[in-house]
Amino acid sequence: MPLYKTITPNSQTTVKxxxxTESYTDLMAAVNLKEMALNRVLGMKSELHQRGFLSVRCLLQEFGYADADLFYDEHGKPHLKDGKQISITHSFTFSAVVISDLIVGIDIEKQRDKIGVIAHKFIDYENDYLNDKVEDYVKKLTAIWCVKESLYKLFCTPGLSFKQHCLVIPFSEGDHETIAWIDYKNKKYRYNIYFLEFEGFTCAYAIQ
Known part of the structure; x- marks a missing residue:
């Protein structure tokens, strides 16, 4: 089973x-799904999404959990029955799970030029240090998107806007950490941000 990377940013948090690379059939044989999850994966029209879903269950097993230990609240946020914090992501051929005693969020995205087309929808404060003439523009945009998606997942509050409420502090090429804020309804929340790149993908995770 291709566990690609394990990261421990602190003593309370692990990212896997x-x-x-496996087929849908091989992944399905590797996991034991509760009925709701089985119906969900069988109802997916894309095999890529099915494999992403199943690979996340493989990651749960790497942590020592079963699919039965995972549930979702009314906002779609995942939880573990033992009270540990969890966040989940998958994109094309990679998936990731972060589990922590702290509030966390994670996202993986493939680096693609078309992110520039939607930049105006999620960039505001970041325009002060980012412009499309920067050589690593697509990589930086992808990192910012991943950070804001991570914040959205951990905050999980209807009405939260990437553009209006989420701010990513400047970072340089080669950096692997920064700070981000959620400024929502006159309250400010600070998060430590970590990110990495591999095989044309970016992964970012936020820890409160």
Whole structure:
């Protein structure tokens, strides 16, 4: 099973990344799904999404959990029955799970030029240090998107806006850490941010 990388940013948090090389059949044989999860994966029209879903269950097993230990609240946020914090992501051929005693969020995205087309939808404060003439523009945009998606996942509050409420502090090429804020309804929340790149993908995770 291709566990791609394990990261421990602190003593309370572990990130595991999976490279999805197995077939749908092999992944299905490797996991034991509760009925709701089985119906969900069988109802997916894309095999890529099915394999992403199943690889996340493989990652849960790497942590020592079963699919039965995972549930979702009314906002779609995942939880573990033992009270540990969890966040989940998958994109194309990679998936990742972060589990912590702290509030966390994670996202993986493939680096693609078309992110520049939607930049105006999620960039505001970041325009002060980012412009499309920067050589690593697509990589920086992808990192910012991943950070804001991570914040959105951990905050999980209807009405939260990437553009209006999430701010990513400047970082340089080669950096692997920064700070981000959620400024929402006159309250400010600070998060430590970590990110990495591999095989044309970016992964970012936020820890409160």
């Amino acid at each position: 990344i999976w490279k999805i």
